[in-house]
Amino acid sequence: MSKATIPKGTRDFSPEQMLKRDYVFNIIKETFYKYGYKQIQTPAIEKLETLTGKYGEEGDRLIFKILKRGDKLKKEIQKFEDNALDNNIEKSFCDQALRYDLTVPTARYVVQHKNDINFPFKRFQIQPVWRADRPQKGRYREFYQLDADVIGSNSLLNELEIILLIDSVFTELKIPDFTIKINNRKILSAIAEVTGESDKIIDITIAIDKLDKIGEQGVIKELVEKNISQKAIEIIKPILKTKGNFKDVILKLKEIISTSEIGVLGIEELETIFTYIEKIELKSAKLVLDMTLARGLNYYTGAIFEVTIEGAKLGSVCGGGRYDDLTSVFGLKDVSGVGISFGADRIIDILEDFSLYPEFISSATKLLIINSEDTNINTILLAEKFRNEGINTEIYPDKVKVKKQLKYANNNNITFVVFIENDSVMQLKNMLTGEQKICKEKEIMEEILRI
C-alpha cells in the first residue's frame, strides 16, 4: 500500500483555495491583456544545458534534474562502472531539467522563434517553476510566476505603462495601501563611479540594499568591512539619509552624481517617468524614488521596480526592471527589454490576511437541488434550465437524509438550496440567512442572479 503524502515543499490546492488563486490569477492575466501583452507557454521540461550556468552555482544546485531512461541511461551506468564518465553524475545521468524561472525559457523562446515574432514582443507567461530550495514559510519548491515583459523596445513608454499596469492590478485587488518603489541601475553605477569604487559596485549595492533591515550604521559597518574607502563612504552617507518626495531626492542626487555621464542619463529617465506619472495620476499606488532599491544588480541596466504592501508581513510582492541583454546567451544580441513579475503566492496570502476576497468566490456552485423521493426526470430538466441561465447547479446525487444534504451545502459554501415538493411546488432556502419560502422557477433564478 502506498502512503498518501506529497514531497516536501509542494502543495495540494483544495477547491476553496483554487477559487482564491483563480481570482488573483485572472485579475493579473486580464490586466496583462488590457495593456496589450500576449500569452505564451513553454514546456516544464527544458534541456539541462539551456538552464545550467544561468542562475549561478547555487542555482545550478537547486535545479530539479530528470534522469535519462532506457539505453541512454544504461550507457552512462556502464561508463560509470568503467570509471569513464565524461562528466559529473548529474550531467552524465541527466540531460533534461525542470524550469527554474520564466526568464531563461522566455529568452530561449525569443531566440528560437525570432523569425515568427513581431518585435517589440509584449509577452506574458503564467506558469509554475521548480526550485529545490529548503522549504520554509512562504517558500515552496513548486510555485507560480506571473511575468510580463516587452522585448525589443528601448522606449520609456514601456516603463510608464508597467507602472500603470501595477497600479491597475493592485487597485483591482482592492489592496488599500501599496507603494511602487523605483530606482535606476544607472544611478547605482554613477554612485560607484563618483566614489572611485566602480569595481566594487556589487558590494556597495548589496550593502545599500540592506538599509531597511540593518539601518544606516549597519550599512556603513558593512561598507567598511568590504574595504570601501572612507572618502567613498562620506559620499554615500547623504544618500542613505535622503528621504522625502521625488524632487528633494533628485536635487540631492544631482549634487552627488552630476559629474557622471551615466548618472545624468539615469536622472533624466527618472525625471521623465515622474513627470508623466504626475500628470496621469495613478489610481491608488504611491510612486516613490528609493535610492536604496537594488534588485539583482548583474541583470538590470535601467529602471528597477519593487512593490510593497503596507501592513503585510511578507516583503515585496512584485518586482522587475529594464535589462539590455536578455538573449545573447542564446546568440541574439542587443535586445533590450523591460519586465515585471508578480509573486502570486504572497499576494494570495496577503489577500487572505486582509480578508479581501469577495464573498461570491467562496463557492462556484450557486444552487443545490435536494434529492428526495420526488426526484425524477423533471429535477434534471430543472437543473438544466438553471445551468442554461448561467447558474452553476448541482443535484445531490444520492437519496440520503436531508440533513446530510444540507450539511453538504453548508460545508461547500453553497448559498441556495431547492426542495422539490412536487412538480409544481418548490421551496428555496438561503443557507446564509436560514430564510425558506415557496418559489416559482423564475423567482429562484432572479433571487440567485441578484446575489
Place this chain on the structure above:
Amino acid sequence: MSKATIPKGTRDFSPEQMLKRDYVFNIIKETFYKYGYKQIQTPAIEKLETLTGKYGEEGDRLIFKILKRGDKLKKEIQKFEDNALDNNIEKSFCDQALRYDLTVPTARYVVQHKNDINFPFKRFQIQPVWRADRPQKGRYREFYQLDADVIGSNSLLNELEIILLIDSVFTELKIPDFTIKINNRKILSAIAEVTGESDKIIDITIAIDKLDKIGEQGVIKELVEKNISQKAIEIIKPILKTKGNFKDVILKLKEIISTSEIGVLGIEELETIFTYIEKIELKSAKLVLDMTLARGLNYYTGAIFEVTIEGAKLGSVCGGGRYDDLTSVFGLKDVSGVGISFGADRIIDILEDFSLYPEFISSATKLLIINSEDTNINTILLAEKFRNEGINTEIYPDKVKVKKQLKYANNNNITFVVFIENDSVMQLKNMLTGEQKICKEKEIMEEILRI
C-alpha cells in the same frame, strides 16, 4: 553559447495558439463548474512510490524520474561504487517523479484529505502530465488532461449528468456532428461468463475492441489465436453484427446474457440511462450503445463512455466511466466513482481542421494606437480610457515609421488602429476592411465594442 531548442515531444505555445487553447480550456472549465464540479490542483512532482506500480511495467518505464540532490545523491553514488545499492539505479537515485496522469494523484489527494472532503466529492482537475513515450503526431511528452469525477456516490444520476456535460461541452464548441458511445463493463463480464471464458475476459475484450480497425473476421481470427473456444465464438459473433438503435441492441443482448446476474444488472443500468436521456433530449450529441467499446478493462466496473467526432482524423476525444475501487491502493476502500477525461490537444487540433474558432479570438489586443511625433501624455490618457472601458489597448512603444507599426498590427491580428492627428482629431482604421475615418473618442469605443 546555449542552443535555443526544446526537448523532443515538448512544445512552445505562441500567443495565437494560447488564445485557441484558452478558448477550449475555458469552455470545458466553465461547463465543469456549471455541473457543480470543483477544481483542485496537485503538485507536478509526486513521490516516486506514489506513482510506481500503478500504470503497469510499460508505464513505470515512461515515468519521468527526478534525480536526488546533495548528500542524498552522494550517499547513493557511494553505495553504487561499493556495489551496495538497495535497489536498481532508478529507485536508488530518484525518489520523486513527474505526474503521469491525474487519476492517481486524485486518488492520493482524496485519501490524504479525506477528513476535509465532503463526499460525494465532485472534483475537476486541469493540469499537464508527462510521459516519456515515443513522440509522434498527436502524441506529446507533456500534454494537458481535463478530468472531472464524482467520487463517493453510486447514483446513476452521475452517469446521466456526465452525458449532459459532454453534450454541453461539444455543443458549446460548435462541433457539428459527434457521438457519445456508451457500454457497460458488466455486459462485457456477462459475455465472458456466458461463453464459459470468464478467465479470458481481457483477451475477449481486447479483441472485440478492435472491431472498427480489423473487422469481424479479424476479431474472430484473434479470438481463435487466443484459444477462445469455438462455442464461445459462436455466442460472440452476433454481438459483433449487432448494430442499430438502442432497443434492438438491448433485445439481442437480453437473448445472449439474460442468464447472467451481472449481465441483467448491466442491462438495467443502460436502460435507465437511455430512458432518461430520451426524455431529456440532448442538445446535439447522438448517444449510441456500442457493444464493442471496452476502454481500460481492468479499471472500470460499470458504465463506460467514449466520444468520437464525425469527420475527424483522430480517434476518441473524450472518455471515461465508472470504477469501484480508485483509492484502495492508498488505503481507502469501497469508494465508487465515475469520471470523464477530455483530450484537449486533439480537440484543439480538430477545431483548427474544422475552422471552428470564433473570429474574435485571433487577437486579445483590440486597438493599437500609432506612435507619432504627436504622441504625448494625452495618448497615454486616451489608452487608459479605452482600457477602463474593457478594450485591450496597446500604444506602439517606439516612434518608428507608420508602415512598420501597421505591419505590427497586421501580423498581430489587431483589427483597429488609431492615428492621433492632434489633441482633438483622431482617425480610426479598420485593418480588415481598410476603411479609415475621422472619429471621436466615443465613436471609436462604440465601433470597437460593437465588433
